[in-house]
Amino acid sequence: MQTPDMQGEIVTSTSTEGTPSTAATARVVYLDNYSTTRTDPRVVEAMLPYFSEEYGNAHSRSHPYGWGAENGVDTAREQVAALIGCKAGEIIFTSGGTESCNLAVKGVAAMYAEKGKHIVTSAIEHRAVMDPIRSLERNGYEASYIPVDQTGIVDHEAFVASLRDDTILVSMIFGNNEVGTIQDVAKMGAVCKERGIIFHVDACTGLDTETLDVDAAGIDILSISGHKIYGPKGVGALYVRRRRPRVRLTPLLDGGGQERGMRHGTLNVPGIVGLGKAAELCVEQRDAERARLTALRDKMFAAFEALEEVYLNGHPTQRLPGALNVSFNFVEGESLMMGMKGICVSSGSACTSATLEPSHVMRALGVGEDLVHTSIRFSLGRFTTEDDVDEAIARCSDSALKLRDMSPLWEMFKEGIDLNAIEWKHD
Amino acid sequence: MAYTDKVIDHFENPRNMGSLDKNSDDVGTGIVGAPECGDVMKLQIQVEGEKIVDAKFKTFGCGSAIASSSLATEWLKGMTLTEANDLKNTAIVEELSLPPVKIHCSVLAEEAIKSAIEDFQSKKKQD
Numbered sequence: 001m002q003t004p005d006m007q008g009e010i011v012t013s014t015s016t017e018g019t020p021s022t023a024a025t026a027r028v029v030y031l032d033n034y035s036t037t038r039t040d041p042r043v044v045e046a047m048l049p050y051f052s053e054e055y056g057n058a059h060s061r062s063h064p065y066g067w068g069a070e071n072g073v074d075t076a077r078e079q080v081a082a083l084i085g086c087k088a089g090e091i092i093f094t095s096g097g098t099e100s101c102n103l104a105v106k107g108v109a110a111m112y113a114e115k116g117k118h119i120v121t122s123a124i125e126h127r128a129v130m131d132p133i134r135s136l137e138r139n140g141y142e143a144s145y146i147p148v149d150q151t152g153i154v155d156h157e158a159f160v161a162s163l164r165d166d167t168i169l170v171s172m173i174f175g176n177n178e179v180g181t182i183q184d185v186a187k188m189g190a191v192c193k194e195r196g197i198i199f200h201v202d203a204c205t206g207l208d209t210e211t212l213d214v215d216a217a218g219i220d221i222l223s224i225s226g227h228k229i230y231g232p233k234g235v236g237a238l239y240v241r242r243r244r245p246r247v248r249l250t251p252l253l254d255g256g257g258q259e260r261g262m263r264h265g266t267l268n269v270p271g272i273v274g275l276g277k278a279a280e281l282c283v284e285q286r287d288a289e290r291a292r293l294t295a296l297r298d299k300m301f302a303a304f305e306a307l308e309e310v311y312l313n314g315h316p317t318q319r320l321p322g323a324l325n326v327s328f329n330f331v332e333g334e335s336l337m338m339g340m341k342g343i344c345v346s347s348g349s350a351c352t353s354a355t356l357e358p359s360h361v362m363r364a365l366g367v368g369e370d371l372v373h374t375s376i377r378f379s380l381g382r383f384t385t386e387d388d389v390d391e392a393i394a395r396c397s398d399s400a401l402k403l404r405d406m407s408p409l410w411e412m413f414k415e416g417i418d419l420n421a422i423e424w425k426h427d
Numbered sequence: 428m429a430y431t432d433k434v435i436d437h438f439e440n441p442r443n444m445g446s447l448d449k450n451s452d453d454v455g456t457g458i459v460g461a462p463e464c465g466d467v468m469k470l471q472i473q474v475e476g477e478k479i480v481d482a483k484f485k486t487f488g489c490g491s492a493i494a495s496s497s498l499a500t501e502w503l504k505g506m507t508l509t510e511a512n513d514l515k516n517t518a519i520v521e522e523l524s525l526p527p528v529k530i531h532c533s534v535l536a537e538e539a540i541k542s543a544i545e546d547f548q549s550k551k552k553q554d
Contacts, residue, residue: 332465334489338430338438369463406444406493408469408485409462424461 026342026395029388033322033381034177034205035346039274040230040382046277047232050270058267059258069269076276080237083279084203084222085213089242092259093272096236097204097225099252101128101171103238103263104200104221107249108169109136112198116166117141120197122154122183123364125173128223129202130360133171150366151315152181159188163195170199175206178361178377179314180323182210189218198247204228204236206320208282208382209290214239220247224279226271230382231278235271238263285382293321293380296389300324300378303393307400309413313367313375322380327371330410331403336376339399343392346377370419430490431524437494442501445483447471455547457539462487466532468496470539474547477507484539491529495519495536503540512544 030038050072058073060066077088094100109119119133123145133143144162146154154172163170170192175182185201192199203212204225214222222239226232240262241247248262255264301324304310309329328336333347358372367375378392404410412419430438446469449456454473460466466488473481482500486493498519503511516533519525525533 330487332488332492335438335493338490373462373465406441406485407487408458408467409487411446411469411485419462424463424467 027391028342028344029391030344031378031380031384031388031392032344032346033384034180034228034377034379036227036233037208037230037381038383039227039232040278040281042281043231043274043277047270047274050273054269056269058269059256069267072269072273072276073267076272076279079276079280080224081239083207083224083283084239085215086239087242090239092238092240092263093267093275094236094238094263095234095268097126097202097223097228098128098236100223100225100236100238101126101200101202101204102132103249103252104202104223105129105132105169105171106136106252107262108198108200108221108247109141110250111248112168116164116168118164118167119143119169119171120146120159120162120167121171122146122148122173124148124152124154124176124178124181124361125171126177126202126204128204129171129173148181148364151318152176152179152361152365153315153318154183154188156184156187160191163191163197167195167197170197172199172201174201174203174212175210175320175323176314176361177205178359179325179365180320180379181315182206182318182320185212185219186217192220193218196245198245207279207286209286209293209321211286214241220245221249224275226275226278229278229282232271232274235268235275237275289382290321293384296380296384296386297321297324297378300389300393301326303397304328307397311371313362313365313371322384324378324380325375326378327367327375328400329371329374330407330413331374331400333373333375335403336374336396336399339403340392340395343395345392346379347375433523434490434494434525437497437523438490441484441493441497443481443483443497443504444485446485447473447481447483452550453547455543455545455550457542457544457546459538459542460488460535465489466492466535468492468535468539470496470499470536470543472503472511472540472543472547474508477509479503479506479508479511488532488535489529491523491525492532492535494523495525495532496539498522499536499540508544508547511540514540 054068056065056069058069077091080091081088137143146159148154189199198220200221201219202223204223205228208229220241224237226235251262253264258264304326311327313325337347362372447454456471458469460468469485471483472479482503484496484500486496516537519533
C-alpha cells in the first residue's frame, strides 16, 4: 500500500528492501519509530554528494571544497531554523539528541553557576536529561523533579511553586518518548520568561508531527535529534537563543572554535545536510502526517480495547500521534512481543531492559508494577501503512489471547479471585 | 534478545499447558512469583502412590519462564516425588541454554515444583 503525498515516486512503504526478514511467512512490520526512524530516502539522496564530492571541511575558507561544504551547512541551518521558528544563527549542530541535552543542561549549569545552582525538571525526562542533572546533583547542584498526573502531564502548580531565586534552568521534555504525552511547554515558557529563568525543551521526539515555535513558547534552548525525525543517526541540533536573552553555554569539549565556541569539532557535513533535509520534510508533511497517524493509532487502540482488560498509558488526546503505549493486563510484555513475531515494538517490561528495572516514566505516571510488566509501546511513523497496522492488530491480539490462556493470573481473574488480596511469594 | 531454538519451541508449542483440579486430594499445586515482579508460575502435579502421573502449568512471564515451566512438566511426568524434589534449576538452565539474566526463570520453576510437592504432602497429612 502506498502512503500518498509523501514519498512521491521514491518509496512505497511496503517495500522490504533492506529490511531484515525473519520467517518467510511473517512479514516484518516496524512499529518502533520512537526508538529510531528509517532515514528518509530523500534525506539519503541529499547527503550523498557530501561524502565524496563536496567533502571539504566547512571551516576551510580558502578553497572551493570548503565553500561547498559551508554552503551545505548554511542551507541545513536555515532548514532546521524553519522547523522551530528561529534564526539560522541560533542553531548549533551536535552529534545527536544526547549531546544536545547534555550541552544544554551542563552548559547552562557551568555558565550560570554564580547565579544559582538549582534546576527544575520533570519526573519523566529522557535519561539524556535526567542523568546529566543527577550528575550535577553529585557536584553541588540541587534539582527538583516535578511530578506528573496519571496521564503524564506535569503538575503546573507544583512546577511554579518549585521555582526559586537561585533556579537557573528549567528543563522539560516536550513529547514523551515512552507514552507520548505532550507537555504544554508554552505555559511553562511564559512562567520562565516572567521569572528570568532559562528554559530548555527536549524536543527530540515529536517534531515530525508537532509545530513548536520557540518564540511563541518562550523557549531559550531546544534539543533536536536527527534519527527521530527521519534524518541520519549521529547528528543533532541545539537551538540557543541569541536575543532577549542572549543565552551562553560552557562547551562540553574544547577545540577549534566551531559553532560559536559552544560546540568545538569539525562539522559532520553529510549528517548536517541530512538533518536539514529531514527538518524541511517535517515542515512539509507534519500536518498531514499528524492526521494520518492519529487515525491509524486510534484504530489500533480501538481494536485492542475490544479485548478485555487493556489500558492506555499516557494522555488520551494530548499525545504524539504515533504513540500507543498499551498494557495488556495478565500478559507479560516480553512474551507478548515474542508471540507477535515480526512486529517490531518496545516493552516497558523490566525483562527487556539491560538493568531489569521498570521504566521511571511508567512509575511516575503511577502505572502499577503489575501493569508495567504488561506494557507494549507501539510507535507509528512516516513509513507505517494501514496494512502494517492491520497486521499488528491481528498478530498482537492473537498472541495476547493465547498468552492469556496460558496465564495463571487471567485464570484467577476469571474465577473472581482478587489478585491484590493474595500474598505473593517474592523471589 | 535472541532465544535458543528450544526456548522458542516450548514457547510456541507449550507442553502440558492447562490446569488440574486443585481441590482434588491427588493434586498438588504450587504458585510462585508475583505479578509486580513480572513472573507468576502455577505448576500442578497429579500423584498416584509415589509417582507423578500428570503435570500441568500456567505461566505469566517471559518466554524463558514459559519454557522453563513447560520443560519442568515434561520431566515431572513419570518421576517419583523424591526424584522431583531433587530436580535442580541448573538442569533447566543447561537444557534450555538460558542466559544469566534468565536464570531466575529456572529458579522459579524449581520453586514451583517444590511448592506443588509440599501442597500435595500437606493434603495427605490431613487425611
